Amino acid sequence: MTPGACLQAAIELLIEIETRRSPADDVVGGYFRRHRFAGVKDRGAISAHIFAVLRNRAALDWWVTRLGGAPGRPRSLLLAALVLVEEWKPNAIAAACDGDRFRPDPLEREERQFIEILEGKSLTDPAMPEPVRLNFPEWLLPHLKAVFGNDFEREMAGLNTTAPLDLRVNALKSDRISAKIALEREGVAAEETRYSPLGLRVFERVPLATFDVFREGCIEVQDEGSQLAALLLETRPGMRVVDFCAGAGGKTLALAAGMDNKGMIVACDISAKRLERAAQRLRRAGISIVQRRVLSTERDKWVKQHAGGFDRVFVDAPCTGTGTWRRNPDAKWRLTPQDLAELTELQARILDSAARLVKPGGRLLYATCSVLREEDEDQVEQFIESHPDFFLVPVVQPWRAVTGRKLPCSGDMLRLTPAKHGTDGFFAALLERRKPEPKAEA
Secondary structure (H helix, E strand, O other): OOOOHHHHHHHHHHHHHHOOOOHHHHHHHHHHHHHHOHHHHHHHHHHHHHHHHHHHHHHHHHHHHHHHOOOHHHHHHHHHHHOOOOOOOHHHHHHHHHOOOOOOOOHHHHHHHHHHHHOOOOOOOOOOOHHHHOOOOOHHHHHHHHHHHHHHHHHHHHOOOOEEEEEOOOOOOOHHHHHHHHHHHOOOEEEEEEOOEEEEEEEEOOOHOHHHHHHHHOOOOOOHHHHHHHHHOOOOOOOEEEEOOOOOHHHHHHHHOOOOOOOOEEEEEOOOHHHHHHHHHHHHHOOOOOEEOOOOOOOHHHHOOOOEHHHHHHHHOOOOOOOHHHHHHHHHEEEEEEHHHHHHHHHHHHHHHHHHEEEEEEEEEEEOOOOOHHHHHHHHHHHHHHOOOOOEEOOOHHHHHOOOOOOOOOOEEEEEEEHHHHHOEEEEEEEEEEEOOOOOOO
């Protein structure tokens, strides 16, 4: 594909992302499946154009509006991103936009003037309000400052960077050294993750699905924070475990590996489609101890029927996803205050229901990929207040056991961020159900 064809594809995909309000990864992935002639470099160029706009939309819109344009137009935003983010020269942009087949229409006079004015300018400007300069929705400002305090600017910059590719080694089939060597044979350099003893990190785009080490189930894509959450639950062979919001099964796979594929895991979700995707991954990983259970709601009758029957329960709750903005920058522009209010209510209901499954002496791990206190610490504190039969287990205890390292955050709960820890924004808290007091002898 020519540079102009890549630009035109990016413009069309940005329009589709905006009009369909679908996740950018899904839209872009669908395009590449329909256009298999696009090579690795073409896919990289198209993705770079799209994510340059999505990550920096507020700042780009500010420049477009300041120079007399209409905000929100994908073509205008992309032209601004080419100059301010990707550092294209105006002549190169004009050459790529020549109106030929599969290429953007020629630049209008105002567009040419626009990119020439932008040349040499910085993406950020002192006149920009904080949410614009740091590229996030204005309504989230007090929520994010309450979490990050003096580290606010550094953490927001971290959430706007490009995320690496984290892989978890499937201990049932391989080990970290062997998996790293297998990737090197494919020409891919991988580093060991800082905290997870099972993690590898790749800093380039790779066709992972074509690698034998992936097809044989030796590695899975999973952010280091998620790997650590599964390890903190300390599943062991023979346990009965529930992954209450299993989705496509990433954490189910990790829990099963921790059990050496011995015992029982019930993977629950309200989406049969997501659980079906989990089935494919389980087969590839060589895992046979997982039962899939579609729930009608978080208070499905199945939960009541199996109350108190499990050693471990994992609750990876639906959330705003604010911790995944490195990977899903488009999601932040769709998020609303109503979404936050509805999600916190849903999280409380899920936590309350899932807790019924925990047997006395058993443990529940509550996790989100959010950085907001309302979904994290506040949720756990409210749960403990209303459930006196549960208490908080300081994560430092299992952390040392599974990582051999000092806990990298303060307090009894785990909070990881891109700027401090190199992971997605991630939260986890470990809760244990009290055993009944022994009855006094008569």
